[in-house]
Amino acid sequence: MKKILLAAWMLLILVTLQSFSQNLNNIQLEHMRQQSVRKEINLPDILGYTTLKGDFHMHSVFSDGIVWPTLRVDEAWQEGLDAIAITEHIEHRPHREFVKGDHNSPYEIALPRAQQLDIILIRSGEITRSMPPGHLIAMFLDDLNALETPDVIDALQVAADQGAFIFWCHPGWKAQQPDTTLWMQEHQNILDKGLMHGIEVFNEKEWYPIALDWGLKKDLAILGFSDIHAVTSHYYDLTNGHRPMTLIFAKDRSEEAIKDAMFNGRTVAWFDNKLAGKEEYLRAIFDASVTFKDTGHEQRGKKLVKVQNHFAIPFFVTDNEGNSTILPAEKEIVVPIQAGTTSFEVTNLFIRSQENLKVKVNL
Ligand SMILES: [Zn+2]
Ligand SMILES: [Zn+2]
Numbered sequence: 001m002k003k004i005l006l007a008a009w010m011l012l013i014l015v016t017l018q019s020f021s022q023n024l025n026n027i028q029l030e031h032m033r034q035q036s037v038r039k040e041i042n043l044p045d046i047l048g049y050t051t052l053k054g055d056f057h058m059h060s061v062f063s064d065g066i067v068w069p070t071l072r073v074d075e076a077w078q079e080g081l082d083a084i085a086i087t088e089h090i091e092h093r094p095h096r097e098f099v100k101g102d103h104n105s106p107y108e109i110a111l112p113r114a115q116q117l118d119i120i121l122i123r124s125g126e127i128t129r130s131m132p133p134g135h136l137i138a139m140f141l142d143d144l145n146a147l148e149t150p151d152v153i154d155a156l157q158v159a160a161d162q163g164a165f166i167f168w169c170h171p172g173w174k175a176q177q178p179d180t181t182l183w184m185q186e187h188q189n190i191l192d193k194g195l196m197h198g199i200e201v202f203n204e205k206e207w208y209p210i211a212l213d214w215g216l217k218k219d220l221a222i223l224g225f226s227d228i229h230a231v232t233s234h235y236y237d238l239t240n241g242h243r244p245m246t247l248i249f250a251k252d253r254s255e256e257a258i259k260d261a262m263f264n265g266r267t268v269a270w271f272d273n274k275l276a277g278k279e280e281y282l283r284a285i286f287d288a289s290v291t292f293k294d295t296g297h298e299q300r301g302k303k304l305v306k307v308q309n310h311f312a313i314p315f316f317v318t319d320n321e322g323n324s325t326i327l328p329a330e331k332e333i334v335v336p337i338q339a340g341t342t343s344f345e346v347t348n349l350f351i352r353s354q355e356n357l358k359v360k361v362n363l
Contacts, residue, residue, distance in 0.1 A: 041080040041242070042312045042330065044288035046281065049249035049266065052258060056085035056124060056246070057137060057169060057200070057225030061099050062106040063088035063126075065229045069110035075232045077117040079242060083258055085124035086110060087137050090147050090155070092128050103144035120255050126169065127155050131176040132186035136196070138164040140259050156195040165262050167198030167223055172208035181210050191218060197263060198223045202244040202271040204235075209353030212276045216352065221262050222246075222277040224269030244271035249281065273314060279351040283359070286346060289313060290327060292361050295334065302336035303363050317344045317359075337363055 043051045058072055059065030069086055076084045086106045093099075101109075107123045114121035124139040129152045138147065138159035146162070149155045159166060172181035190196045199215040201208050202224030215222045226243040228235060236243050249266040250257035261267065268277035268285070275282055289311040297304040309315060309327040318324045320343050325335060341362050349357040 036074065036078055038077055039080040039238075042310075043247065044285060044311050046249060046284035046288050049251065049261070050253055050257075052082040052120075052248045052250050052253060052261075053080060053245050054083040054085075054120075054248050054258065055081055055225050055228075055243060056083070056122065056139060056223070057087050057126070057203070058084065058228045059088060059126075060086055060106050061095050062086075062101065062103075063092055064094050067231060069106040070113040071231070073110050073113040073117060073119050073121065076119050079232065079238060081119065081245065082253060083120035083122060083248070083255070084114075085122040085137070085139055087124045087126045088144075089126050089128040089135075090144070103147065107144070120253070120258065122255055122258070127152060127159070132184040133168070133190055134171070134173070134176050135169040136166055136190075137169055138162075138166045139262075140165055140255070153190070153193070153195070156190065156193075160195055165197050165221075165259060166195055167200065167221065168196055168211075169200050169225075170203040170206065170208075170227065171199060171211045171214075172206065173203070181208055183214055197221060198267070200225060201269045201276045202274075203227050204244070205272070207272070207274065207276075209350070212350060213353045216278065219265060221265045221267045222269050223267060224271050224276070241272070242270075244269070246270070247275075247281075247285075270313070273316070273348050274350060275313065275348065276350040279357065282346075282349045282351055282357045285313065286315065286349065286357060286359060290315065292337075292363065294363055299336040303339050304334060305337045305363060306332055306334050308332040314348070315346050316348045317346050319344050337361070339363055 041053060045051050060067055060069045072086050088106055103125055111121055122139050123141045124137055125144045125147055127136045141164055142162045146158045147155045156166060198221035199211050200223050201211045204227050223246045224244040232243055247268045247270055248258050248261045250261040268275050268281050289309055291308045293306045295304045295306055307327055309329060309331060312329045314329045315327040341360055344359050346357045351357050
């Protein structure tokens with residue numbers, strides 16, 4: 001009897017040890033999972049350009065954000081971005097009493113980390129005024145301290161003298177445009193002076209369709225950025241989605257090439273399964289992403305077609321009979337399609353506020 005009891009005790013100890021060591025392994029595995037890994041966002045290069053992913057609107061403790069500048073670089077790297085700009089409010093620094101330094105400090109603090117992780121960091125800042133004209137970000141600056149001027153036009157001119165690319169931020173932000181999103185005389189003056197080159201159509205989690213129409217009509221770069229103040233993973237579902245970003249069609253992966261692309265309007269804004277921008281770029285993205293292949297079989301009098309979406313953007317398509325299909329990112333589907341020419345509307349690609357990209361397929 002004693003022997004049996006002893007054996008039972010031994011077994012229990014063994015099982016406990018075993019399960020303890022398994023728990024230990026689980027903890028180690030968990031620890032490994034939490035190591036930083038970079039998410040790859042596979043996008044096609046189009047029209048001979050390299051497609052880069054940028055977020056050029058975000059904050060740190062140096063204005064009204066709650067994180068240190070280097071964290072912005074780590075987040076960007078993890079989320080698969082190529083380039084970022086930390087864009088502190090020039091005129092609004094609520095943590096100033098505790099956070100010393102000047103307007104160039106966030107860039108200088110973050111730059112060594114950006115170089116380690118091969119993230120292109122662009123020296124930029126947000127000129128923060130009441131409406132009109134509201135908030136405008138100036139990028140590719142040499143010295144942000146020079147932007148501290150009483151008059152907003154002076155600040156924009158100082159930035160322009162440094163070769164800045166300037167864009168209007170969150171034009172439809174309710175706090176500044178409570179009733180309806182308006183293009184005011186002050187915005188026209190800034191545009192006429194050559195001090196506005198781009199406009200946000202996505203900001204944080206907002207979408208301003210009217211700003212897309214303005215941007216296309218006035219030949220501005222179409223942009224979408226996060227304006228993140230907190231930690232991105234607290235604000236966005238990074239597993240199933242991503243922060244707002246802008247796709248930049250650049251000659252190469254460099255700051256100079258990004259600047260050239262932005263001044264020439266080679267951008268598309270991307271957020272929440274929507275892409276907004278010039279028709280030629282959206283068409284090129286769709287054409288490079290999706291292939292149609294006849295399987296040689298038929299179903300209900302239609303051709304059975306293999307449709308492959310090779311890249312990270314899902315497409316929502318509706319044919320002229322009103323049938324809707326999703327082409328999931330990096331997946332293939334098999335669908336019946338009428339022989340001959342079929343027209344589709346891609347309802348998540350916006351070439352105007354009220355107009356989606358139309359594509360034709362010949363089978
Ligand atoms: Zn702002
Ligand atoms: Zn901002």
